[in-house]
Amino acid sequence: MRSFEYLAPSTLQDALAALHQRENASVLAGGTDLILRLKRREQSPSTLVDIKRIEELDGLETGVHGLSIGAGVTMSRIEASAVVRQDYAGLHAGAATVGSAQIRNRATVVGNVCNATPCADTVPPLVVLQAQVRMSSQGGERRLPLEQLFTGPGTTVVRPDEIVVSVEVPLPEPGTGSAYARHSTRAAMDLAAAGVAVALTLEDDNETCRRAHIALGAVAPTPIRASQAEDILSGQALTPALVAEAARVASTEARPISDVRASAEFRQEIVRVLAARTIQAAAADAQRRQAMSRRSG
Amino acid sequence: MKQQIVTKINGQQHVLQVSPRKTLLAMLREQLQLTGTKEGCGTGDCGACTVLLDGQPVNSCLVLGVEIDGREVITIEGLDNDGELHPVQEALVERGGMQCGFCTPGIALNGAALLQDNPDPDEAQIRRALAGNLCRCTGYVKIVEAIQEAARKWREKSATRTPAPEPADG
Incomplete structure (x- = not known):
């Protein structure tokens, strides 16, 4: 692993400012893919912005409108959620399939989405459940249907100064x-x-x-x-x-x-x-x- | 440049200077001489480096040392209770759930975390929980038996301390 600067901001605003000010910064969530790429020197960012200390990104919210999966939410939390199991069975199955218990305790759904590997297990279920992706930058916020996020293997339309703050899944209609x-x-x-x-x-x-x-x-x-x-x-x-x-x-x-x-x-x-x-x-x-x-x- | 972190490891508070590119695994082994945690693959596949981070099993080869600032880590050196082996450790010894021993620290920690969540796991649940811990010696049969035995001991212990545990939510 090459050396890098490590930042662990506690607010989204600080994280976005760090991404805005720096060239070649990467967002670190669970790290189960990113740290591997750093070790293999497939990626050598000069700064890592760890977003796990940001409370507002840590929510798994369920309600009448649907599910909001913050960027810090791990596969294990999806797996343990009775609501996800009840109303979003496809997503539950996808998250439960990923890696091992050790990996699921670190890997995040949003990270799985952002890495954009064609075989990501949570992406097909999120696509059929018509998930939207919410992205923030210093310039503001935008939303896209998840389907429109990917441009190829490992590539998305997410800009280097943006953070995917959550994936939003509407509550599936009755039936x-x-x-x-x-x-x-x-x-x-x-x-x-x-x-x-x-x-x-x-x-x-x-x-x-x-x-x-x-x-x-x-x-x-x-x-x-x-x-x-x-x-x-x-x-x-x-x-x-x-x-x-x-x-x-x-x-x-x-x-x-x-x-x-x-x-x-x-x-x-x-x-x-x-x-x-x-x-x-x-x-x-x-x-x-x-x-x-x-x-x- | 090194960064200062404050962390609790095996119940003891440490103030450490860590280079951000150092993994938790390297920090434990090289800086703290906690060499019970093993490096197998270094890619998160084998589970030999498993530690409990805030009670949950993780691969310490895929965690940076700086990430555990303010968090709590248990390694195999801290699983016993003042020299009394954890039921999972005890059962691994008694049932022959180990041969060369390289995967054993990870299996003991992951097994202990499983029983914390689910004191009465069936064989399929044990095998699923341990899917991320590779053992090239035993063929897993003795390990699974050991975890089942440990679960019995664990439930007995809990029963003497507290009312009977709730049935596990499958």
């Missing part, structure tokens, strides 16, 4: 369920060869799909939507044949590469299998949430 599944060679401590997230909204009959969102991870330069597969499901009864057809189409929308984790052909096939399972799982989650809300209503 909506979500799910995430991924395939990796090892059951734990491995990166996804392919991942599929689905959010479905069912009509009152609990069978017809009103709307579907499907996102694929690790099969394109950025996480992508499988919009043709979504169109197949919309307005139709979720028969096994329809689910199989949507899954087949989703696999044709994947644009995978061959690498150390899997061949392109295998990834394409895995997307078909995972998509079918995840569509069913999201529908089951929608029915479960529907039943819960009827009971409490």
